[in-house]
Amino acid sequence: MPSTTDHRGRPVIAVTGVGVVTSLGQGVEDNWTALTSGRSGIHPITRFPTEHLNTTISGTVDFLASSDKGASALTYELAEIAALEAVAGAGYDVGDFAGPLFLASPPVELDWHERLALYDSADLDLPVYERLLASAREQLRQEIFEASQFGAIADRLADRFGTRGLPITLSTACASGATAIQLGIEAIQRGESERALAIGADGSATAEALIRFSLLSALSTQNERPEKASKPFSKDRDGFVLAEGSAALVLESLESALSRGAPVLGIMRGCGEKADDFHRTRSKPDGSPAIAAVHAALADAGMSADEIDYVNAHGTSTPENDKMEHLSLSTVFGERMKRIPISSNKSMIGHTLSAAGAIEAVFSLLTMARGVIPPTINYDHPDPAIELDVVPNVKREAEVGTVISNSFGFGGQNTCLVMAREPV
Amino acid sequence: MSARDVVITGIGLVSSLGEGAERHWHVLSTPGAKPVLDAERFQPYTIHPLPEIDWGLQIAKRGDQRQMETWQRLGTYAAGVALDDADAKDEALLATMDMVVAAGGGERDSAVDQAILDAAASRNDRDLLLNEKLTTELRPTLFLAQLSNLLAGNISIVHKVTGSSRTFMGEEGAGVSAIETAAARIRSGQSTHMLVGGAFQTEHPDMLLGYELDGFLHRKRWKSVWQRAANDGGGVITGSGAAFLVLESREHAEARGRNAYAAISSVASGRARRSEGNLVEAISGVVRALGAPDQRLMAVSGASGAHAATGAERNALQSAGEFALRGFSTLTGHLKEAQFPFAIALAALAIHNGAPYPAFDAENESPLEGAPEAVLATSIGYHRFEGAALVVKA
Numbered sequence: 001m002p003s004t005t006d007h008r009g010r011p012v013i014a015v016t017g018v019g020v021v022t023s024l025g026q027g028v029e030d031n032w033t034a035l036t037s038g039r040s041g042i043h044p045i046t047r048f049p050t051e052h053l054n055t056t057i058s059g060t061v062d063f064l065a066s067s068d069k070g071a072s073a074l075t076y077e078l079a080e081i082a083a084l085e086a087v088a089g090a091g092y093d094v095g096d097f098a099g100p101l102f103l104a105s106p107p108v109e110l111d112w113h114e115r116l117a118l119y120d121s122a123d124l125d126l127p128v129y130e131r132l133l134a135s136a137r138e139q140l141r142q143e144i145f146e147a148s149q150f151g152a153i154a155d156r157l158a159d160r161f162g163t164r165g166l167p168i169t170l171s172t173a174c175a176s177g178a179t180a181i182q183l184g185i186e187a188i189q190r191g192e193s194e195r196a197l198a199i200g201a202d203g204s205a206t207a208e209a210l211i212r213f214s215l216l217s218a219l220s221t222q223n224e225r226p227e228k229a230s231k232p233f234s235k236d237r238d239g240f241v242l243a244e245g246s247a248a249l250v251l252e253s254l255e256s257a258l259s260r261g262a263p264v265l266g267i268m269r270g271c272g273e274k275a276d277d278f279h280r281t282r283s284k285p286d287g288s289p290a291i292a293a294v295h296a297a298l299a300d301a302g303m304s305a306d307e308i309d310y311v312n313a314h315g316t317s318t319p320e321n322d323k324m325e326h327l328s329l330s331t332v333f334g335e336r337m338k339r340i341p342i343s344s345n346k347s348m349i350g351h352t353l354s355a356a357g358a359i360e361a362v363f364s365l366l367t368m369a370r371g372v373i374p375p376t377i378n379y380d381h382p383d384p385a386i387e388l389d390v391v392p393n394v395k396r397e398a399e400v401g402t403v404i405s406n407s408f409g410f411g412g413q414n415t416c417l418v419m420a421r422e423p424v
Numbered sequence: 425m426s427a428r429d430v431v432i433t434g435i436g437l438v439s440s441l442g443e444g445a446e447r448h449w450h451v452l453s454t455p456g457a458k459p460v461l462d463a464e465r466f467q468p469y470t471i472h473p474l475p476e477i478d479w480g481l482q483i484a485k486r487g488d489q490r491q492m493e494t495w496q497r498l499g500t501y502a503a504g505v506a507l508d509d510a511d512a513k514d515e516a517l518l519a520t521m522d523m524v525v526a527a528g529g530g531e532r533d534s535a536v537d538q539a540i541l542d543a544a545a546s547r548n549d550r551d552l553l554l555n556e557k558l559t560t561e562l563r564p565t566l567f568l569a570q571l572s573n574l575l576a577g578n579i580s581i582v583h584k585v586t587g588s589s590r591t592f593m594g595e596e597g598a599g600v601s602a603i604e605t606a607a608a609r610i611r612s613g614q615s616t617h618m619l620v621g622g623a624f625q626t627e628h629p630d631m632l633l634g635y636e637l638d639g640f641l642h643r644k645r646w647k648s649v650w651q652r653a654a655n656d657g658g659g660v661i662t663g664s665g666a667a668f669l670v671l672e673s674r675e676h677a678e679a680r681g682r683n684a685y686a687a688i689s690s691v692a693s694g695r696a697r698r699s700e701g702n703l704v705e706a707i708s709g710v711v712r713a714l715g716a717p718d719q720r721l722m723a724v725s726g727a728s729g730a731h732a733a734t735g736a737e738r739n740a741l742q743s744a745g746e747f748a749l750r751g752f753s754t755l756t757g758h759l760k761e762a763q764f765p766f767a768i769a770l771a772a773l774a775i776h777n778g779a780p781y782p783a784f785d786a787e788n789e790s791p792l793e794g795a796p797e798a799v800l801a802t803s804i805g806y807h808r809f810e811g812a813a814l815v816v817k818a
Contacts, residue, residue, distance in 0.1 A: 048551050048554075048555075049549075049551045049552050049555060050555075051552055051555055051556075052552075052555040052556055052559050053555055053559065105593075107527075107529045107530065107571065107572040107573075107593060109529075109530040109532065109630075110530075110630070110633070112540075112550075112554055115537070115541070116541065116544055116550060119541045119544065119545075128538055129466065129534070129629040130466075130467070130629075131541075132629065132633055133466075133469075133629060133632055133633055133636050136633055136636045136637045136639075137636050137639055137641070137643070137657075140637070140638055140639045141637055141638075142638060144637050145637035145638035148633070148634045148637055149594075149595060149634070149807065149808075150528065150529075150572075150593035150594045150595060150598070151593070151594025151595050151597050151598070151805075151808055151809060152808075154594065155695065155808050155809075158695055159697075165693060165694065165695060166597055166600060166601060166604075166693040166694060166695045166809050166810075166811070167695065168592055168594075168601045168605070169592065169593045169594045169598070170590060170591060170592050170593065171527070171572045171573045171591045171592075171593055172573055172589065172590055172591060173571075173573050179590055183590075183605070186609070186614055189612075189614070190608055190609075190612040190614070191612075192608070207551065207554055207555055207558065208554070208558055211555070211558045211559055211562065212562070212566075212567040213567075214559075215559075215562060215564035215567065216564055216567065216568075273588040273589070274586065274587075274588065275523070275576075275577075275580045275585065275586040275587065275588060275589035276580065276586065277580040277581050277584050277585075277586050278581070279581070280491060280568050280574060280577055280578075280581065281568065289586070409573070410568065410571070410573070410574070410577065411568075411571070411573045411574045411576060411577025411578075411580075411589070412577050412580045412581070412586070412589060413573065413577075413589060
């Protein structure tokens, strides 16, 4: 019998259900097949016109009913689909989960189509600031109102899944998905619940979102061959590819999972975080916050760096991130970093922003459970300054017992998760 | 008493009434306090505007100030006031301090938006128009200057709070969860000292629109939060403001010789299914879960003025025991994400100063005498989510 408490006497946290949607498809199996085939989900944008845009490619999820219904509707649908798969897979009633909900989702503002629709009915004789407000109060629009409320998506999900209590919606930028998992783990460790539902969902790839990232020079402009644009750790990488997706994880105390004979897909061994005070978008040049986050996660897991078999990279394909990630990992793992396999799922699915940490946690669990490491594709021109075994271009069969998954975000966000295949 | 009791050692407040814990106590403890109002700028809506702030006092670099829209600047400022108040601006302390921020965002560039809206009137190719205008007219730095998690990001940059950084979203509920999570982390030993709070800057048409899309705003002349009639609009009068708290375990605060204003003895939250008409019972349940002492208490109420929620809160607190209500939004306006942290801060100040607040609306709030041992703080969302806490002597 494995121990149901960890090195600090806390409940061991198992993952008993997972669900995922990305541009590669819907559901764990479709995604895993595509991911291990080295297939890219990046494609030319068709959701909105791309004239005047420097970037015309993305990893949007275009195959759902809400794909053309705006960021709020799509984010909800993405979250719902992933959570249905995870909750059902864990063997819980999808309408009566009865544990807390932690949702990582993008801060979504009123959609332009909604803004324009409001303005179409505005009284142009009013002062400018008043036009939208007057048109709002004259004809109340429940649906648009809900789309403007940051708590609305989690509230709907709480209804849908019968989660318990006030659901938490969070944003730690591109680390959000990992933070949602961390919050769930901590709630179980505090004994507040035996299980928690952690979701990362992002359906916010609108024209304005793309333009905003573009203005920060964060996006790849290698539009000619979309599937080749995301090339983490390559010499000719030039930015990330904006993408959408979602993942959900049922987190559960190992004791609860074992007692009800639930499938144990993996163990969340530890998490760590550290904020960076250097700059709004750039990391401290010495990588110390990312290093501290990894160290904190290892300490939380009660493990040493030697015990890690594989790194699921943040690997965004921006010049800055990949360099910094290499620097920080090399500092933590030393010479051994050249031999530890590390791959970036983003080479295939792009950067799913608020969902990334959750999606990549699910892929990390699958990597261990199935003994296959998904590749880093588009690795044709290695960056000589980044000496890593990136599992180039083709999947690799390997015994993987432990993984760390990094998530870094604007605003100095650094979060690291440590996962294991088996309980100790 | 326990080493892991959650004590409040620093308070940073900004509202139309001024800045700082002392100033707020002074104004609010003086009978007959008058609101600071602006009924002109956003007619027909009245707002409680920001006071004059010397941003440089907490955000030394002009460059940093420029990287933030007003909401972020306001939160960063109030966070600095709280850290100063807790005497916590110490490198080692800040490097291990955990942070939870309740954030909104979306402080868009109104001029750019307006230009697009105006141009759209004569264009059929609106998606193209968006690309044209947004690519050329958006300031590149605006995205970050109004992005939700960048309030926390700026607090890290300006004040060096770098233990951890988490941002919760979702109107008042974000503030409730921020306090509840921070307190739970300290109580369980997951953290020893935390910065928690939120800010709201209402002086932006989009911030009003967020309420008015469902008709929540009061549209006639100012009245107390309990007196806004249904035919005068939706009942909410908003304000600009911020509240940040430094929370520590008792042991941590004592070890560095800090006295506490008060302790947070319990926090409870809920998600009532309001469409089923059970909000009164739900609020009663949340308050019951706090384990309040069986005596008449002051309730520092974050009631928004929204008719259904405010009415339900009033009913629930009347039936759940005898509470002397103090609806502070009467004087500050509704501060959205900052509402619950603000309520907790005011409750702590009453405990600390050994006196209840006089009624903010004598017709609707009953008197109370004597030094409070325990004070209820509430934030019942104008549209969703409920929270309450019991603040007691440290």
